[in-house]
Amino acid sequence: MTIPCFMFIGIYVSVSFFTTSYAADAITQSQTLRDGKTLVSKHGSFQLGFFSPTASDTKNRFLGIWCKNSSVSSATTVTWVANQHNPINGSSGLLMINSSGNVVLLSQNSTVVWSIALSKQTPNPILQLLDSGNLVLREARDGNSRNYLWQSLRWDEKAGLYRSLLASSSSDICDNYGRCGPYGMCDISNSEVCSCLKGFQPKDPGNWKYADNSGGCERITPFVCQNGDGFEKYGGVKLPDTTHSWVNQSMSLKECRASCLNSCSCTAYAISNVKGGSSCTIWFGDLISLRKLLDEGQDLYVRMPASESDTDRPRKTKIIVIAVAAVSIVSGTFLAVYCIHRRRRKLKEKLRKDGMMGQNNEGQKEDLELPSFSLPTLITATDNFSFNMKLGEGGFGSVYKGRLVDGQEIAVKRLSQSSRQGIAEFKNEVILIAKLQHRNLVKLLGYCIQGEERLLIYEYMPNKSLDFYIFDQNQGRLLDWSQRFPIICGIARGLLYLHQDSRLRIIHRDLKASNVLLDKEMNPKISDFGMARIFGGDQTEGVTKKVVGTYGYMAPEYAIxxxxxxxxxxxSFGVLLLETLSGKRSRGFYDRNHNLNLIGHAWRLWKEGRSLEMIDKCLSDSCTLSEVLRCIHVSLLCVQQLPEDRPTMSTVVLMLGGESALPQPKKPAFFLGKHPSSEAGSSSSKNQTSSTFGVRNETSSTNESSITVLEPR
Structure with a gap:
């Protein structure tokens, strides 16, 4: 499947556009790719060739992949670079497959600057650029075109994006060359990874809003070389790209600074301790690939105009002090009396507010009935909510893995401060789950309310969510029928507890595969109660103007x-049951021959006596036919159009575990598919990825759209 260009973590670089390219998308051992020519993927989505980082730099050449039809007129989105840290001097680059079947990138004098070395030789290797932007090496005669000997891209479960496997084996997003562009600082510990240096602003603010920082930053005040220029110090950083730099191995810090000031082209300097002395590095031109390091790092001094530099600050401070002193003398007693009166008034107001806040917090804690965690404890447990600890993105915030001081692993759901609906859902989830105790419901360990922060602490689920397994052919083999059937029964028992056996009658309203988590013994646990509703007394149904949930799982009377x-x-359980049996998504499946979705497909096969044809192929060797057929029958009973025709969950549990005859199902709801031309226009008002408290595989959520607000007819 073609992956859109914007899904890649890339870098923007100015490139020389090419006038020639191969019509083919691959090279064999008898072909080469020289600088000036490119490979183009089959449908023209991506291009492989040589480029330079900037329009003015024609000496340093790199082999990379970029989106061929980029919407940016002056730059191209580069998604992968081979020789990131070893540029080729001039246009002598040559890509080829040698006689041993290894891919090599050669520069002048046939020097190898980058290569792919295979553990065993293959007779007919082919290097091919796919429409997904993935460069793959495979055996040309292999009947399975997805068997790769090597590939440039992998799926990152934490980030939910394709990321390049560069020769440098970068460990995080900040290792991507030019991630934050010129004069941009990359800091993996911040929620917003990129920020501009002091005195700089985003060059393209519109792109920065959407986390596209590759355009970098520009000076707020145009730089004019003059006496009095100073420097801003940045400690603990990885020094920028040294392509345009000069090094002197016998200069002190003071001499290095003076040398930079003597040249109007100097933009920054740094000093490094070396054996027997110190080494001075001076940069000329843009500062690219700056990043903040969590430990160690070096000091970098960035040149600033006199009006903004640290050398100008003492003079400014002196002027301000004199002005303030003069105003104080003139104002005298009047100002002093006014300040005292104002302070007293603010103190009284603060005491009144603190008293109210204390009462509110106390009331909240009494209502929530759960242990309260301190924010510093959770910051320590999650490494300050670092990107590397992130498990997934939810409708109302992000989820992070954490480890408490006693070694217990936890999952921390952090409510987004920008969410208008989040606080209500937060309190709803805390109050609900605090009162629920069942082996098939995720366990809430505690909460944190401090300032603007709202956090939920859950038990950690190491085996991900159900959708990670059932919608992937490779992972699906790990979940045979002997495991799937107990998972189905466990979900049913969890819903029965919510509907009937708990102290409260609870409607989940967002049951789906990604909201079923699996513990270390593969026991299912229903999660994410932010959209759930409580029924009191004998109440059995309700009406809302705010429809929430996920397309493909919602009952017709609720959605409409x-x-x-x-x-x-x-x-919703009936739809989930069909997905677990077939390995196909309710939202992603479409039977073009009969214009049917997954429900309609199952109904047609059942009516024709061919129900077993819908079963996931990976279950064919392990399934018990009687159990499978009974599950299909139960699922069709659950998705009947009228609510009164559907069984209760207590009946469902009995039917799954029994052997008695089952009633005949009626025609299901929402069984028709959609004409392909209309699919593009059918989407929810807001796309979300469901929260999880285990390691997530974001590929499992690409076809799910969660609704947040929908006015019913």
């Missing part, structure tokens, strides 16, 4: 008229 009940969850 806002009516929800325990039977709404039963419908």
């Amino acid at each position: 008229d806002g009516q929800f009940s325990v039977k709404s969850d039963v419908f």
